[in-house]
Amino acid sequence: MRLGIDWGGTKIEIIALDDAGEEMFRKRVHTPRDDYNGCIEAVAGLVAAAESSTGQTGTVGFGIPGSISPATGLVKNANSTWMNGKPLDKDLQERLSRPVRIQNDANCLAVSEATDGAAAGAHFVHALIVGTGCGSGIAVDGKAHRGANGIGGEWGAIPVPWMKDEEFPGPTNWIGHRGCIDFWCSGTGFQTGYQQETATDLKGPDIMELKRAGDPTATKHYEIYVSRLGRAMAMSANLIDPDVFVLGGGMSNIDELYNDLPTAIAPYIFSDAYEVPIRKAKHGDSSGVRGAAWLWND
Template identity: 35%
Template structure:
């Protein structure tokens, strides 16, 4: 498919790709991806060899956050934390319209902050990671263990299914509040913008926001928690911006 798209395009000089995880800056291989088959693979080099073009590759949360800063909900903010909550949990930090990667290329990886020591196993090798509690995958697994029924998170909430087991929703909101408040305490960004499938859950901007603010080390929290404007296209825009902005 990639070759077919290139054949239909003209003047392609570089390819931009957003992907779960990150490229290890010292080894050139993928790391920290919840798409486990990518871990340890030289994906960027493989794609450059396959298409004979330079490839700019970046974490999907970083691409999402960059796109929302340039084109979307976070436009005009200086320091932005972009949250991805879907099958996994990730984050990206944008400072003055530039991705902040950090020397280890792991800046923003709040999905692997430990919420519960000795908690649930995580694919990263740790226990009790945020991703193991507030990702869509984790929440749907917890619902199945509670009810024996398979439902996606948005259906559980939008259709009011959680009302039969309010403890499921209460725990979700509690863990969301604790996890995101840590970001405000550590980074104190100008805004937080939510993306991924769970960003469609309206209660994250109401009682979820209240749960976040109640955990922050400040009596008066000024950090807005925004819903994305670009939807599922944010990552594509962000990948294109990697080339334009020289990220």
């Protein structure tokens, strides 16, 4: 049995998978925010509940909104800031009395979709989380690509490429960089542009309904969003040339993206031809927690 845990800022979720990837148990609890030890205990309670329900002991994998620094062994770059600077893997191993494997949550999305999702069997997968924030993960032959310094796939921290004059220098993100993918290619970035022009506080799905009804302002901001995401994906294509792109997060539910992004990507590709599938995550919101379980897929 494989146990996967998705440790997010608002909820911690566990799933138990059998060898065929079938769900055996699932439960979520609210994240004890700003309480590192409380989070460790919440995880221990979820593991105990899963093993009690199934009568089995499982391997444990974690997806977290950050990564473990190879230099210090401590969590870095987590937007759940109370885990930064903590020896999370050591603390979890001690509390659970077993080895654990930890990856960035976007890497878990990539692993999940490469294992039995939208990119099953693909050699090189670039998975993009386009939701409240925007990040990415890479899987090679179904394994997370962490990188030598634990920053493999940190695509969101890069400025949107081929920046237009009116975009420069761009808004500041949470780490103080300007014009980055993690804001402009997120659902938050899409909504903010529309809100700034119209002084109307609408969410992404509402803006898309207006766009589908022919509203010119909603259409303009959708096209701006597609251009920015397309340029960001073209940079990935030129750099790592994945076999498949997979989209997860709330913006991945916009069906028009799968038709419009190839056109937005094409002008920036350094090749005479480019054709790579862009697919919606098969497991949706479950991909992160499933990918954490599949970290033990040796």
